[in-house]
Amino acid sequence: MEQRTSSPYPGKxxxxxxxxGVLLVVSTVVFAVTDHRKDWRWYQAEFRKMVAEKYGAExxxxxxxxxxxxxxxxxxxxxxxxxxxxxxxxxxxxxxEHPWKTHPAEPLKIHPVEDYGCTACHGGQGWAxxxxxxxxxxxxxxxxxxxxxxxEAYSLQGGDKGxxxxxxxxxxxxxxxxxxxxxxxxLGKKLVNEKGCRACHVINGRxxxxxxxxxxxxxxxxxxxxxxxxxxxxxxxxxxxxxxxxPKELVPDTVMPSFGFGTKESQALAALVLSWRRAPVPATxxxxxxxxxxxxxxxxxEEERMKHGxxxxxxxxxxxxxxxxSSLGVKSAAQVGPDLSTAVEDxxxxxxxxxxxxxxxxxxxxxxxxxxxxxxxxxxxEVAIQKxxxxxxxxxxxxxxxxxxR
Amino acid sequence: xxxxxxxxxxxxxxxxxxxxxxxxxPRSDREAGDAVVSNFLLHWFPAKTYKPSLDWSYSFWLxxxxxxxxxxxxxxxxxxxxxxxxxxxxxxxxVKDIEFVVTFGSWIRAVHRIAAHLMVAAVFLHLVRVFLTGxxxxxxxxxxxxxxxxxxxxxxxxxxxxxxxxxxxLPWDQLAYWAVTVGTNIASSVPFVGPQMRELLIGGRTxxxxxxxxxxxxxxxxxxxxLGALLAYHMWRIRKDGGLAKADRWxxxxxxxxxxxxxxxxxxxxxxxxxxxxxxxxxxxxxxxxTVNSVNDLVRRISIVVLGTFAVVSILxxxxxxxxxEPANPMITPNPAKAPWxxxxxxxxxxxxxxxxxxxxxxxxxxxxVILPTLLLGLLTVWPWLDRSPAGAAGVWFHASxxxxxxxxxxxxxxxxxxxxxxxxxxxxYWNFYWPWEAWPELPTRI
Numbered sequence: 001m002e003q004r005t006s007s008p009y010p011g012k013x014x015x016x017x018x019x020x021g022v023l024l025v026v027s028t029v030v031f032a033v034t035d036h037r038k039d040w041r042w043y044q045a046e047f048r049k050m051v052a053e054k055y056g057a058e059x060x061x062x063x064x065x066x067x068x069x070x071x072x073x074x075x076x077x078x079x080x081x082x083x084x085x086x087x088x089x090x091x092x093x094x095x096x097e098h099p100w101k102t103h104p105a106e107p108l109k110i111h112p113v114e115d116y117g118c119t120a121c122h123g124g125q126g127w128a129x130x131x132x133x134x135x136x137x138x139x140x141x142x143x144x145x146x147x148x149x150x151x152e153a154y155s156l157q158g159g160d161k162g163x164x165x166x167x168x169x170x171x172x173x174x175x176x177x178x179x180x181x182x183x184x185x186x187l188g189k190k191l192v193n194e195k196g197c198r199a200c201h202v203i204n205g206r207x208x209x210x211x212x213x214x215x216x217x218x219x220x221x222x223x224x225x226x227x228x229x230x231x232x233x234x235x236x237x238x239x240x241x242x243x244x245x246x247p248k249e250l251v252p253d254t255v256m257p258s259f260g261f262g263t264k265e266s267q268a269l270a271a272l273v274l275s276w277r278r279a280p281v282p283a284t285x286x287x288x289x290x291x292x293x294x295x296x297x298x299x300x301x302e303e304e305r306m307k308h309g310x311x312x313x314x315x316x317x318x319x320x321x322x323x324x325x326s327s328l329g330v331k332s333a334a335q336v337g338p339d340l341s342t343a344v345e346d347x348x349x350x351x352x353x354x355x356x357x358x359x360x361x362x363x364x365x366x367x368x369x370x371x372x373x374x375x376x377x378x379x380x381x382e383v384a385i386q387k388x389x390x391x392x393x394x395x396x397x398x399x400x401x402x403x404x405x406r
Numbered sequence: 407x408x409x410x411x412x413x414x415x416x417x418x419x420x421x422x423x424x425x426x427x428x429x430x431x432p433r434s435d436r437e438a439g440d441a442v443v444s445n446f447l448l449h450w451f452p453a454k455t456y457k458p459s460l461d462w463s464y465s466f467w468l469x470x471x472x473x474x475x476x477x478x479x480x481x482x483x484x485x486x487x488x489x490x491x492x493x494x495x496x497x498x499x500x501v502k503d504i505e506f507v508v509t510f511g512s513w514i515r516a517v518h519r520i521a522a523h524l525m526v527a528a529v530f531l532h533l534v535r536v537f538l539t540g541x542x543x544x545x546x547x548x549x550x551x552x553x554x555x556x557x558x559x560x561x562x563x564x565x566x567x568x569x570x571x572x573x574x575x576l577p578w579d580q581l582a583y584w585a586v587t588v589g590t591n592i593a594s595s596v597p598f599v600g601p602q603m604r605e606l607l608i609g610g611r612t613x614x615x616x617x618x619x620x621x622x623x624x625x626x627x628x629x630x631x632x633l634g635a636l637l638a639y640h641m642w643r644i645r646k647d648g649g650l651a652k653a654d655r656w657x658x659x660x661x662x663x664x665x666x667x668x669x670x671x672x673x674x675x676x677x678x679x680x681x682x683x684x685x686x687x688x689x690x691x692x693x694x695x696x697t698v699n700s701v702n703d704l705v706r707r708i709s710i711v712v713l714g715t716f717a718v719v720s721i722l723x724x725x726x727x728x729x730x731x732e733p734a735n736p737m738i739t740p741n742p743a744k745a746p747w748x749x750x751x752x753x754x755x756x757x758x759x760x761x762x763x764x765x766x767x768x769x770x771x772x773x774x775x776v777i778l779p780t781l782l783l784g785l786l787t788v789w790p791w792l793d794r795s796p797a798g799a800a801g802v803w804f805h806a807s808x809x810x811x812x813x814x815x816x817x818x819x820x821x822x823x824x825x826x827x828x829x830x831x832x833x834x835x836y837w838n839f840y841w842p843w844e845a846w847p848e849l850p851t852r853i
Contacts, residue, residue, distance in 0.1 A: 003435050007698040009460065013706045020714045027720035031513040034724060067507055078499070080507070127502035140579075140731040142852045150853065164853070221738040222850035234850040274853070 188272030196333020240270035545654030553790035592775035651801030750829030
């Protein structure tokens with residue numbers, strides 16, 4: 001027999017190696033099993049049972065199995081929702097529970113599933129095939145499903161708790177004056193026109209520059225809001241609702257006036273502004289309206305009258321943002337300040353100064369406005385005094401003529 | 407054993423072992439040695455291994471574990487190579503696909519990620535071990551060049567960090583984007599050439615497609631190929647330097663001792679002599695019982711370390727999901743924006759050395775991000791030539807003659823660890839300090 005060096009190691013090392021072998025097998029089993037055990041398999045099995053019950057076994061056999069997705073290349077979306085929501089295009093499951101329920105037919109007529117997918121309208125994470133990760137809200141996916149649960153979390157006013165989904169409608173429909181079925185957004189759009197938000201804000205390329213441009217304000221990240229004075233939910237939506245109700249509460253030095261919006265109006269506007277996003281929507285997905293936000297002929301006429309009428313100076317100088325001058329036909333959208341028709345009298349009673357003194361040495365809010373937003377030279381101040389006197393004279397003339405003359 | 411029972415040698419060329427696989431239970435030293443000679447995978451082992459080299463508690467097998475992790479990273483990287491798309495538009499989506507729909511995808515990605523983090527840790531600990539045992543020192547053997555293998559090791563740790571850093575960007579999520587932003591901004595604080603260096607690194611002035619493809623190609627081709635080549639050289643040098651430094655003191659005696667003859671060749675005497683093969687006298691320089699056969703004692707231990715590393719990573723990967731944040735968005739900086747964890751000690755030092763005196767700001771990025779790491783790396787590289795301790799200190803944990811340098815080194819290591827821990831776990835929004843039991847302010851969301 002040849003020489004064989006003796007070794008102390010095999011006795012101790014072999015059992016260790018054996019244990020490691022077992023660990024490797026165990027870990028393989030664990031990851032294979034976790035990879036296989038997914039909830040969607042159960043949902044699919046249940047759906048097949050439901051189909052079998054209703055339409056027979058043969059039909060049930062035709063239900064596709066396995067992971068499914070709708071790949072919408074134009075929108076860059078792979079929506080795997082249909083892996084569990086198998087019944088959306090089946091007739092006869094209108095009263096079934098989620099996820100097997102039939103999708104209402106009406107919206108799908110103009111938004112076919114194969115062209116739009118699911119998440120473009122509903123929100124949620126289309127990549128995911130696990131309930132919580134797909135629906136949210138979860139960390140690191142800021143587009144949760146905008147459904148009833150979300151509406152209830154915000155105590156959404158009005159009958160439709162699922163109305164927040166209209167924010168996603170408006171990504172494509174943002175240039176519509178009114179969108180059928182999107183009542184919440186329609187209310188918001190109506191308020192934007194009525195309240196004259198454009199006096200201060202640029203929206204879709206048109207408006208004043210006193211406030212920030214709102215065209216793509218929906219892209220502003222939640223981190224970029226100052227949430228320090230906001231109670232309750234710390235979300236961009238909640239911030240907008242609170243801010244619209246009372247701007248000064250969240251931003252003490254804002255010049256934005258309070259419009260006295262109720263919860264419903266604030267929610268409608270918050271939903272609208274958050275829908276203003278720079279979404280990469282292909283042109284074919286935009287409804288057939290020009291990509292501007294045109295004014296009606298009445299609105300244009302009104303604007304022309306204000307610009308060129310007797311009160312033109314107040315419009316071009318910017319006073320009309322806050323003040324109406326009713327005697328000269330100038331109507332302010334915000335109406336934050338008093339009517340300037342009576343300023344000549346008014347300054348006496350409010351500030352104890354003549355209008356001449358007040359314009360030359362303003363106090364209060366006007367000192368801020370006249371030093372920052374509307375800066376007048378001495379000559380221009382004289383014009384201002386002159387114009388205010390004219391407005392007052394006109395006011396007295398109309399007053400003398402009696403209310404019916406106005 | 408008589409000549410008649412010898413297997414016919416005609417089945418293979420002379421000198422080539424007839425069996426394709428080595429014996430798990432070699433019956434003799436010759437059979438054990440044969441395996442090393444004939445098997446490609448084993449050829450870089452010595453035929454015999456000094457017993458102290460096999461100690462668990464000397465080396466902790468950290469180098470082997472690092473190599474195992476590197477191997478696992480290459481292995482788990484291969485399927486990812488087929489699934490990941492290195493494009494700004496599609497990278498994030500392809501990682502989501504790996505997470506959600508690829509069979510075993512989330513496990514493969516978790517294995518790759520966890521192995522990468524563990525490799526940084528293992529390589530660092532390996533460096534600490536080599537320093538504290540003075541294993542970069544030449545011992546009593548002839549022709550040793552251990553100091554150069556140490557320099558090689560320092561280069562390899564830098565490559566490991568860079569491999570991890572380049573991989574960090576690939577998912578193209580917020581975590582990736584801003585970690586690389588922080589990392590490359592530190593690089594740009596080098597005086598004069600900093601901005602140009604950053605531009606070269608990221609292929610432009612902003613992190614975009616040019617950066618992604620640059621990092622991707624570095625990550626999957628150049629860096630692994632470089633590290634693999636250096637690893638082979640590193641291993642070869644260990645053999646040339648006479649094995650682990652601890653085994654130096656066990657090296658051969660100068661006395662030749664009689665050894666029982668090992669039959670290594672069969673001489674055909676062509677009828678000149680009949681009967682038995684000639685007896686060959688053999689001598690050895692090894693003291694008795696200082697070595698064991700590499701096959702299977704070394705192979706078994708290496709299997710334990712390599713497969714054990716695989717098992718640990720695989721089990722961790724089943725339970726630790728890999729994060730994937732929102733898609734990268736250059737307009738939104740997450741708060742806090744952190745570099746990868748192994749650079750957080752630098753980021754922490756950068757913020758600690760950024761001083762504001764009145765309107766004057768002393769930028770810490772230069773000190774913390776450039777001077778300090780360059781100094782530390784430079785010192786590490788040249789340390790074998792600065793270390794004047796005797797040869798007997800090689801391969802000894804905390805040798806008395808190296809007390810002072812070991813203490814200073816440990817202090818630096820602990821400081822690096824402390825800064826890393828502070829940066830990783832105790833820094834919240836605005837880089838403010840939060841104890842683990844203090845809640846961070848609630849992060850706002852969109853809706």
